[in-house]
Amino acid sequence: TLLIGPDACGHHHPDFNLGIFMLGPRTLYRDHNHDAPELYLNLSEKSGWRFGTRDWQDYPAGSLIWNAAGEPHATRVYDQPFISVFVWLENVNSPCNVIHFDDWAEVEQDLAKQPN
Ligand SMILES: [Fe+2]
Incomplete structure (x- = not known):
């Protein structure tokens, strides 16, 4: 849900995003990058992250x-x-580039079968 941004349901801003971001259980949000600097405030008890x-x-x-x-x-x-x-501070219209890692299938299989 976008609260602030170009197409937000709250406040319009042409080059800034703030919203609530959710992902379902046992999901891998695959490796990617973008020209938008990004901040997350995690509200869930535990989430896994990697950085390149x-x-x-x-x-x-x-x-x-x-x-x-x-x-x-x-x-x-x-x-x-x-x-x-989540917040994107600028360049909010920049594309999201997927960065291939060869372990995606393995990570997704682990998430599907293991109690975490
Ligand atoms: Fe991102």
């Missing part, structure tokens, strides 16, 4: 994730849905 490597790290509710412009990042969601506040 194969190494994952879990972050708790209340943690902040800062993705500078062009920096790769990916998110994995465990048993419970992931919910966050």
Whole structure:
């Protein structure tokens, strides 16, 4: 849900986004980057993140994730849905570029079968 931005349901802004972002349980939001600098305020108890490597790290509710412009990042969601506040500070119309990692199938299989 976009609260502030070009097509927001709340406040219009041509080059700034703020909203609520959710992902379903056991989801891999695949590695990607974009020219928009991005901030997440994590509201879920636990979510997994990696930043251009194969190494994952879990972050708790209340943690902040800062993705500078062009920096790769990916998110994995465990048993419970992931919910966050997200902000794109500028370049909100820039494309999202998928960055291929060869372990996507493995990560998705692990999320599907393991209690996390
Ligand atoms: Fe992103």
